[in-house]
Amino acid sequence: xxxxxxxxxxxxxxxxxxxxxxxxxxxxxxxxxxxxxxxxxxxxxxxxxxxxxxxxxxxxxxxxxxxxxxxxxxxxxxxxxxxxxxxxxxxxxxxxxxxx
Numbered sequence: 001x002x003x004x005x006x007x008x009x010x011x012x013x014x015x016x017x018x019x020x021x022x023x024x025x026x027x028x029x030x031x032x033x034x035x036x037x038x039x040x041x042x043x044x045x046x047x048x049x050x051x052x053x054x055x056x057x058x059x060x061x062x063x064x065x066x067x068x069x070x071x072x073x074x075x076x077x078x079x080x081x082x083x084x085x086x087x088x089x090x091x092x093x094x095x096x097x098x099x100x
Contacts, residue, residue, distance in 0.1 A: 010089065012082050012086070014078075014082055015079055015082050018075050018078050018079055018082075019075070021075060022071060022072070022075040025071035025075070029064060029068050030064065030068075032064070032067070033060055033061070033063070033064030033067070036056070036060045036063070036064075037056050037060045037061070038056075039056075040052050040055050040056025040059075040060060041053060041056045041057075044056060
């Protein structure tokens with residue numbers, strides 16, 4: 001990528017940013033899952049509540065996995081949109097070359 005393409009918005013930088021957003025999302029989901037797991041165990045053991053312990057053991061891991069899946073799907077969708085844009089730009093350039 002050269003500066004002319006960057007300044008004229010011919011080349012997108014957003015896919016790189018989307019990858020950073022993906023890893024930030026993964027970190028947030030994992031930290032939230034860990035905090036939920038620990039707090040569920042602590043409150044369940046402290047109160048003697050079996051429901052809180054079961055939720056910490058089974059519910060939080062399921063929600064964490066689903067959260068990771070949603071972060072992945074969302075970022076993949078955004079990347080697909082930008083790849084479609086790149087493909088359309090390449091098609092446009094081919095059409096211009098054939099017409100010239």
